[in-house]
Amino acid sequence: MKEQWFQRLEDAIKQDGRSLRQISEDAKCGPNFIQQLLKYRKDPRASQLAKIFDTLGPGTDLYVLTGHRLSQQDLDFLRVASTLDEEAQRDALAVLRRLTGTQSEPSQSGDLPEKASAKVETSH
Incomplete structure (x- = not known):
């Protein structure tokens, strides 16, 4: 499991375009943090990972942790919602x-109660 998320983190860092040192400094983790993280494949603390995600930009956290990429339009949609x-x-x-045309089981995704669904359908 570590290999998957760690590989995605490496990919996100490489795709960023900045040097490892610049990302480290922008994340305020010390100038060699990213280099050492990748070289020794260390598990970063949650606070360090959060700083890296913030530095690499919106959607990076979701991609690294789940493998799902969000487009700018997806991010804008979520921001408005x-x-x-x-x-x-x-x-x-x-x-x-x-x-x-999609429906999910209420027990799996916290779907809408019947009342809310009916309200939307009758409000046209």
């Missing part, structure tokens, strides 16, 4: 599921 209140998020999710 996160400003909605909880009820509006549920309603928006119901609309999106209707548009795409």
Whole structure:
């Protein structure tokens, strides 16, 4: 398992375009931190990893930890959706599921209650 996320971290660092030293300094982890991390394949502390993710940019954390890449449009969508209140998020999710024809089991993903789903369907 470590090999997968660590390889994705290496990939994200290489794709960044800055030197290892510059990424280390921008992350405020010390000038040789990234070089040592990659050379000795050390497990970084959570606080160090968070600084690296912040330095490498939005979506890096999700990619490194899960392997899922987000486009800029995905990030913009999530940014806007996160400003909605909880009820509006549920309603928006119901609309999106209707548009795409996808439904999830409530027990698996915390789907909308029947009431919220019905509310969206009748509000046209």
